[in-house]
Every structure is written in structure tokens, then in C-alpha cells.
Amino acid sequence: MTSTIGRPSTKTLRLASARRRVRAFLDQIAELENADFPHPDGKEALALLKREFELRQRSLGRIPDTVSDATVDEVCADTSIFLERYTDILGFILRSTNVRNAFEVHFPLKRLIQRVIGEEAKLIMSSEWNFVPFTWPMNLDVLGDFVLVGGPAPESGNVLIIPLAGHEIGHSAWRQADIALKITPRLIAAIAQAIANRPDDRDRLTSQLARDGHDLSWLEHQCFASAAKQLEEIFCDMFALYVFGPSFAFAYEYFLAPGKSNRSVTYPSSLNRVRYLLDGVRELKFAVDDDLFANWQDSSLRVGIAGDILLFADDAVEAMFPMVRDLAFDILKRSSVPMCRDAAVDRVRGALTIGIPDGDGATLAEIVTAGWLHLRGKGGLSTETDQPELGMLNELMLKSVEVSEYRLRLGHA
Structure with a gap:
């Protein structure tokens, strides 16, 4: 059995680990500072991260030996969470310097987000190992003014997929304009109406839920959560369609043809999503090939409680779609975003x-x-x-x- 006499305490060693991890993060920033940034936003994001982690480094260095074990554990846990959150971002910033990225589109996209989100908004575009483009929502404490749009690495230099970034920027516009708050009263009513319109399904399901200790309000909450996320995705599609015109429909078909996705409770079904997209095309009077989405296949059906929730949520989404579509279009019209000529x-x-x-x-x-x-x-x-x-x-x-x-x-x- 190893003697503990004279050995540093767990508190001391744990605090030393936190200090080393923050130092390693700062060392990595120092290396990245030597990279060539094609646009100043990436460099600015790196400077903000450096300032935040230098503050943390100084705070960790000032913790006295007399502090309690519980306090050290709390500090170390907070440090780990912060490192986990921003290590991905650091990698994202690094990949934004890759010459395979289509740097030329940065300025027109940045103008878009500044018109829609605000003059202070910044943009970082990068390649990622994700199948489809994505965005980090603008809720990063250190980078609150930044929109981060990642595209799939194999397509990083392909200009034709840029319209999909419009959908991702739409997520930031959804949050900036508080669309969720604006639609909540109508959505609550739409959920109630959807459930009332299917009394047999409602009674069957509430009877089943009662055995699990749930009631009708639980069902309404689950339906609301599903419908709200679906409507956000539809809003982003409408946002991108307005901004990029027919090219968004072409890029969408390129990535997702011929449909047949696994159904998620947070997305419309594959057929419904295309149907809403084509409705937007008609509303904006764009021209796309009649057979662009020919033979599109629907998502797989969900079974069990998830399938039952979607039964009602989808009806509510259908009722809410015109409102969400018009909100997306109105935001862009008010922001004087030009349409495709x-x-x-x-x-x-x-x-x-x-x-x-x-x-x-x-x-x-x-x-x-x-x-x-x-x-x-x-x-x-x-x-x-x-x-x-x-x-x-x-x-x-x-x-x-x-x-x-x-x-x-x-x-x-």
C-alpha cells in the first residue's frame, strides 16, 4: 500500500490539472495566431477567446491553497465545461483558414447577416466533417456576435452548395427576431385544435399515457416541442429560398435526393418539407424544374409514442406554415435583401x-x-x-x- 505522507493532496493536483489545461489551450491559440486569416472575423474571434482564457488563467493562478475542496471541484468542473465548449470552436477557426474554402463568398454572406441580424454581426465559414452544412447558434458567451457556418469538408470549395448556408444563417435570424416567442400563442392554439380534431386518437393515447402517469397537458407539451422545432426548420428553408432563389431548391435536392430520411420529431417529414419548399417557390414566383423533386420518397414512419406525437404535431405545423413562411419573407423584405432577378x-x-x-x-x-x-x-x-x-x-x-x-x-x- 502506497504511503500518502508528504504527497500533494487531490485538491492541489486537480487544480494543477485545470491550470495546465487552460495553458495548453492558450498555447494552441498562440500557434493559430500565426495562421493566415483571409478575413478579419476569424482573427477577431481568436483574440476574444485568448482574452477570455487569459482571464481564466489569472483567476486559477490566484486561488489560494486554503480554499476548500468543494470550491476547487466547482472551479475545475466549470473549467472543463468551458474547455469542452470552445475546443470545437478553436478547431473551427483553424479550419476557416484552409485554402480549399470558398473565401470569395464571405463578403456577400456577411452583408446578409448584417442586414438581417445587425451591423455588429461577424461571420466565420469553415469546413467540417458533417454530411450537411450546419451552424452554431449565436449563444456562445465569448462570441455572441458571431455566426459560425460549417460546410462538409468534401464540398468546401464547391460554390454550388453555398445556398445551404442560407438555411443555417436562418437559425440565427430565427433567434435574433424571437420568432419562437411570436408564434407561441398561435402554436398553442393550433396544437389544441389538432388534438381536438382527432378525438379517437386523443382518447386512445391519453388512456395509454394515464397508465404511465402522464396526462393531456404532457401530450400537448410534447406536441408543442416537436412542432416548434419543425417550424424553425421550415422558417430556415423559407429564409434560404428567399435569399438564394431557385439555387436553394437545387442545392437541397443535390444533398437530400431522393428523400427517404429517418423521421425525426424535430423535422417535418421528407415529403412535407419538400411540399412546403415548393409552396414557397410558388409564393415567390420562382421557376424550378417541374420534375426537380419527382419520385421524392417520404421519411420512415415513427412508431410508438413518438409517432403519436407527430400525428398531432404535423397537423399543427400544417396550420402554422403560412404564418412562419410569411414571417421569414417579411424579415428579409424589411432588411432590403434583394431577390433573384x-x-x-x-x-x-x-x-x-x-x-x-x-x-x-x-x-x-x-x-x-x-x-x-x-x-x-x-x-x-x-x-x-x-x-x-x-x-x-x-x-x-x-x-x-x-x-x-x-x-x-x-x-x-
């Missing part, structure tokens, strides 16, 4: 066809929509021999974005 799309497509960038100043949405129409008109450009043409298309779109940015800054666009 058919004439500009046709002009850019003509330039791409003859192998030159557009020189007259088009929006990012118009350039990407033209790119999708060109790609689809060429049969998808998927063979080995098509790769040079596909690469050229991507470069021409990026160059068109650069030209548009140049004209905008000179006041010509």
Missing part, C-alpha cells in the same frame, strides 16, 4: 456558357442559380472527362462573385 440569372448563364465570368454585377444568388442551371443543362457534369469543365464552372462563378464585389465597392452595382 431572372434577367440577371440569364445573363450570367450566358457568360458561363461561353466560358467567361459575368462582368455586369450579379448577386451571389443569381450567380449560383445560373451555375446550377448550366450544370443541369449539361447533364450534371459527373464523369471523369467532365471534371475540367466542372472545375472551370466553379472558378467562373467565383470570379463572377469577385467582379460583383469589385463593382459594388466602386458603386457600380
Whole structure:
């Protein structure tokens, strides 16, 4: 049995571990500071993280030996939580410097979030090992003004998937505009009506729930939670559709065709989501191929209590959809976010066809929509021999974005 005489206490060693971990984090920041940041937002985020962790380092260094074990444990737990939260962000910032990212689209996307969210909003775009793009919600204490949008690493340089970032930015717009709060009274009523409209299902389910100690209010709460998350996803789809026009529908189909996802209680079914998307297309008077979502397959059915919750939640979502769609469109109209112009799309497509960038100043949405129409008109450009043409298309779109940015800054666009 090992003697404990003269050995440092658990409290001392645990506090030393916390100090080492914070120091290691700061050492990593010091390495990243030497990276080339294509846009200043990434550098600013790194500086904010450095300042926060230096504060923590000083706080840990000032803790006296006389402090209680319970206090040290609390400090160490808080440090671990903070490190866990921001280690991912540090990696995200590092990957934002990768030259494979489409840096040219940063400025038009940043203008979008500043119009919709606020002038102080910052943007960091990065590649991630996720299948589809995602965003960190704007609830990071240290980076409260930052929108972080991650795209799948294999597609990091593909301009055609940029419209999916519109959906992710929509999540930040949802929070910034307090849409959840605005729809809550109507959604509560819609849930109650959905349950009342299915009395046989309601009675069957409440009888079953009673055996588990639940009542009708529990069912209403679960339905509300499901419907609210579904409506947020629909809001983000409408947001992206307004901003990016038909290119969002094309990018959506590219990633998720032909549907058939596993049904989640937080997302509309695969068929319903496409149906809502096409409703938005008609409302905005965009033109997409009639067969774009042909033979789209529905999500797998959920069984058990989750399936029963979706039975009512989906009905409430259906009733609420027009309100949520119009809220998304109204936010963007009030923010003077331009819509895709058919004439500009046709002009850019003509330039791409003859192998030159557009020189007259088009929006990012118009350039990407033209790119999708060109790609689809060429049969998808998927063979080995098509790769040079596909690469050229991507470069021409990026160059068109650069030209548009140049004209905008000179006041010509």
C-alpha cells in the first residue's frame, strides 16, 4: 500500500490539472495566431477567446491553497465545461483558414447577416466533417456576435452548395427576431385544435399515457416541442429560398435526393418539407424544374409514442406554415435583401456558357442559380472527362462573385 505522507493532496493536483489545461489551450491559440486569416472575423474571434482564457488563467493562478475542496471541484468542473465548449470552436477557426474554402463568398454572406441580424454581426465559414452544412447558434458567451457556418469538408470549395448556408444563417435570424416567442400563442392554439380534431386518437393515447402517469397537458407539451422545432426548420428553408432563389431548391435536392430520411420529431417529414419548399417557390414566383423533386420518397414512419406525437404535431405545423413562411419573407423584405432577378440569372448563364465570368454585377444568388442551371443543362457534369469543365464552372462563378464585389465597392452595382 502506497504511503500518502508528504504527497500533494487531490485538491492541489486537480487544480494543477485545470491550470495546465487552460495553458495548453492558450498555447494552441498562440500557434493559430500565426495562421493566415483571409478575413478579419476569424482573427477577431481568436483574440476574444485568448482574452477570455487569459482571464481564466489569472483567476486559477490566484486561488489560494486554503480554499476548500468543494470550491476547487466547482472551479475545475466549470473549467472543463468551458474547455469542452470552445475546443470545437478553436478547431473551427483553424479550419476557416484552409485554402480549399470558398473565401470569395464571405463578403456577400456577411452583408446578409448584417442586414438581417445587425451591423455588429461577424461571420466565420469553415469546413467540417458533417454530411450537411450546419451552424452554431449565436449563444456562445465569448462570441455572441458571431455566426459560425460549417460546410462538409468534401464540398468546401464547391460554390454550388453555398445556398445551404442560407438555411443555417436562418437559425440565427430565427433567434435574433424571437420568432419562437411570436408564434407561441398561435402554436398553442393550433396544437389544441389538432388534438381536438382527432378525438379517437386523443382518447386512445391519453388512456395509454394515464397508465404511465402522464396526462393531456404532457401530450400537448410534447406536441408543442416537436412542432416548434419543425417550424424553425421550415422558417430556415423559407429564409434560404428567399435569399438564394431557385439555387436553394437545387442545392437541397443535390444533398437530400431522393428523400427517404429517418423521421425525426424535430423535422417535418421528407415529403412535407419538400411540399412546403415548393409552396414557397410558388409564393415567390420562382421557376424550378417541374420534375426537380419527382419520385421524392417520404421519411420512415415513427412508431410508438413518438409517432403519436407527430400525428398531432404535423397537423399543427400544417396550420402554422403560412404564418412562419410569411414571417421569414417579411424579415428579409424589411432588411432590403434583394431577390433573384431572372434577367440577371440569364445573363450570367450566358457568360458561363461561353466560358467567361459575368462582368455586369450579379448577386451571389443569381450567380449560383445560373451555375446550377448550366450544370443541369449539361447533364450534371459527373464523369471523369467532365471534371475540367466542372472545375472551370466553379472558378467562373467565383470570379463572377469577385467582379460583383469589385463593382459594388466602386458603386457600380
